[in-house]
Amino acid sequence: MPFGPAERLRLRQLLRQFRAAHNVASLPGGAGKALEAWMLMSMAKSASHEGWAVRLHRGDGQPLPSGQAFAFRDQPGKIKQSDPVAVGFVALTSPKSQSVSFELHGGVQWRGRSGARHECDVSLLPANVGVALRATAGGGYPRGLPIVLLEC
Numbered sequence: 001m002p003f004g005p006a007e008r009l010r011l012r013q014l015l016r017q018f019r020a021a022h023n024v025a026s027l028p029g030g031a032g033k034a035l036e037a038w039m040l041m042s043m044a045k046s047a048s049h050e051g052w053a054v055r056l057h058r059g060d061g062q063p064l065p066s067g068q069a070f071a072f073r074d075q076p077g078k079i080k081q082s083d084p085v086a087v088g089f090v091a092l093t094s095p096k097s098q099s100v101s102f103e104l105h106g107g108v109q110w111r112g113r114s115g116a117r118h119e120c121d122v123s124l125l126p127a128n129v130g131v132a133l134r135a136t137a138g139g140g141y142p143r144g145l146p147i148v149l150l151e152c
Contacts, residue, residue, distance in 0.1 A: 003031040007038060014041035018056050021069040028072045029116075035108075035152050036121045040106045043122060044090045046089045047104075051095035057103075059132055063122035064125020073107035079130060080139040089130065101127035102147065110142040126149035 008027060015022035015089050017039070017058060028034045048054040056064040060082040064070055073087045081088040087107075094100035109117040123146035133140045 003035045003038070005061065008034060011038045011041060014038070014045055015070065017045065018054070018064075018070075019066040020056055020064055021067055023152060026069045030074075032152070033072065033074060036106050039150055039152055040072075040104055040122050043104055044092075047092050048094075049106040053089045053091075053095070055095040057089050057091050058084045058085045059088055059134075061092075061131065065087060073105075076107050076109045077129055077140045078109060078139050079105065079133040086129065086139075092124075103127050103130040105130070110146060111143045113144070117141060120149045121152040122147055122150040127145060 008024075011027060012022040012024075015026060020026070028037050029034050030127050044056075044079055044100065056070050059071060059080060062084065065093055070086045071085065077087075087105075090104035092102045092104065103126075105120075105123055107119060107121065108123055109119050110123065113116055123142075125146055133142065
């Protein structure tokens with residue numbers, strides 16, 4: 001799917017719905033990364049429509065303040081140690097139980113059983129895994145299989 005001006009406008013609309021900065025400068029530069037960002041935000045919107053509490057977060061795990069730019073990943077990597085300017089994520093909390101929560105991440109590398117790293121364009125992981133990795137000095141790579149994986 002080509003990612004042109006109409007798709008960029010849709011991504012900006014999604015960011016606006018989540019009260020994040022939505023000007024042109026707040027979007028990833030390349031078409032591939034913009035498509036991944038659109039997919040991430042579209043999944044967040046779908047979860048919201050299904051009754052999940054959805055909130056954009058900064059790289060330190062704190063909710064993204066209204067009007068602030070959401071930090072998208074520009075290249076594959078690990079979940080970094082807690083830092084407000086690190087890449088953000090989308091927090092999802094179940095409508096049935098506050099104890100059921102997940103994180104949607106874009107461009108995270110996962111460590112497989114062999115120890116090799118594999119990039120997932122969009123992946124869903126338990127929130128406790130993301131919290132633990134951000135609390136680790138230097139951050140880290142999630143291990144095993146993501147709950148959901150999308151390759152754009």
